[in-house]
Amino acid sequence: MLSSCEICPLRCRVNRLAGQAGGCRVTGPNVLVASAQLHYWEEPCISGTRGSGTVFFGSCNLRCVFCQNYEISQVRTGRELTPSQLSRVFLRLQEAGAHNVNLVSPTHFLPQVVLALRQARSEGLTIPVVYNSNAYELPSALRHLEGLVDVYLPDLKYASEGPHAPARRYSRAPGYFAAATAAILEMYRQVGAPEFDREGLIRRGLIIRHLVLPGLLDETKAVLKWIAEKLPRTVHVSLMAQYVPVYRAFRFPEINRTLTSAEYEEALNYFDSLGLENGYRQELGAADESFIPPFDVSLA
Numbered sequence: 001m002l003s004s005c006e007i008c009p010l011r012c013r014v015n016r017l018a019g020q021a022g023g024c025r026v027t028g029p030n031v032l033v034a035s036a037q038l039h040y041w042e043e044p045c046i047s048g049t050r051g052s053g054t055v056f057f058g059s060c061n062l063r064c065v066f067c068q069n070y071e072i073s074q075v076r077t078g079r080e081l082t083p084s085q086l087s088r089v090f091l092r093l094q095e096a097g098a099h100n101v102n103l104v105s106p107t108h109f110l111p112q113v114v115l116a117l118r119q120a121r122s123e124g125l126t127i128p129v130v131y132n133s134n135a136y137e138l139p140s141a142l143r144h145l146e147g148l149v150d151v152y153l154p155d156l157k158y159a160s161e162g163p164h165a166p167a168r169r170y171s172r173a174p175g176y177f178a179a180a181t182a183a184i185l186e187m188y189r190q191v192g193a194p195e196f197d198r199e200g201l202i203r204r205g206l207i208i209r210h211l212v213l214p215g216l217l218d219e220t221k222a223v224l225k226w227i228a229e230k231l232p233r234t235v236h237v238s239l240m241a242q243y244v245p246v247y248r249a250f251r252f253p254e255i256n257r258t259l260t261s262a263e264y265e266e267a268l269n270y271f272d273s274l275g276l277e278n279g280y281r282q283e284l285g286a287a288d289e290s291f292i293p294p295f296d297v298s299l300a
Contacts, residue, residue, distance in 0.1 A: 001111045002029065007141050008061045008107050009179040023172075024061045024108035025076050031109040031116075032058030032078030034071075036089050038098055043238055043280050045194075045202040046100060046130060046153070053098025053127070055089060057105045062134050063172040064157075066213075066255060070247035073105060083115035090120040094127050099201055100151070102130040110141050117148040128203055131187075135180035136173055142186050151194075151202055152187035155209040156180055159222030166219060170252065181226060184208065193234035194278075206231075207279075209238045212267045215254050220267045228274040237279035239271060259284065 001007060002016040012022025019027045026032060038051030046052050056069065058078030067073050081089070090101045101120075106113050117129060128150035135154035158167040159177050167176035187206050194205030208227060212220050227237060241264045245256045261284055268281060 053093030086116035137183035139186035
């Protein structure tokens with residue numbers, strides 16, 4: 001898969017094993033891990049009381065100008081690990097008491113993640129695995145994760161298409177909505193609706209995230225409408241209000257501000273009007289840079 005890379009919808013077809021870099025800017029057979037830690041700021045069913053064993057991968061296949069994790073996603077940074085070393089990170093997070101292993105922005109390292117998960121499972125990994133991505137995926141690549149990933153946590157960012165659509169303007173993601181929705185349907189096929197244990201922790205299933213962006217309520221409404229029309233009501237939606245205009249958002253005046261309470265309330269009302277029943281909402285106080293995690297590889 002890495003010798004002519006078509007892991008994501010960018011389909012760069014570069015030979016990463018020969019040092020050629022595509023849209024994600026990573027090369028070679030290994031992964032970049034920027035952080036491995038217990039993380040307490042995910043949805044309650046993921047963080048629980050002991051934290052989610054979160055692995056933040058370096059770089060990304062998108063170029064979101066407002067990325068909270070831009071320090072690691074927009075530069076080639078992190079500690080280089082083999083798939084075998086990555087599997088040991090998963091096991092150490094389990095030993096540290098994590099409720100799950102949470103893979104953040106893993107798309108561009110999917111083949112290596114598959115190898116690491118197979119090894120970790122064979123060596124005693126029993127906690128759920130969460131695949132936490134931007135949804136800019138290919139179903140053909142996601143099928144390699146079937147039976148290895150328990151929970152899919154895609155962030156469905158945009159709905160409109162075209163040369164001037166927000167997906168291109170803010171994330172350099174051509175064909176984002178078509179690709180992301182096809183990927184989410186494949187995720188649902190694999191894991192279905194959420195299943196929880198007696199403590200309310202998710203064991204399996206799909207939760208769709210959506211970050212409400214300032215001035216882009218039409219995108220939010222189109223995303224929610226698609227979810228309501230294409231997926232069962234048992235699927236959970238996490239409607240996030242934590243947008244902070246960091247990184248290069250200052251170059252785009254229309255999004256160089258936080259979300260207003262009126263905007264978020266309108267998004268919530270539309271959610272309710274569609275008959276969507278399950279999910280999570282945030283307080284606007286979550287829109288603060290203090291919620292952006294520090295990055296380290298202490299468990300790697």
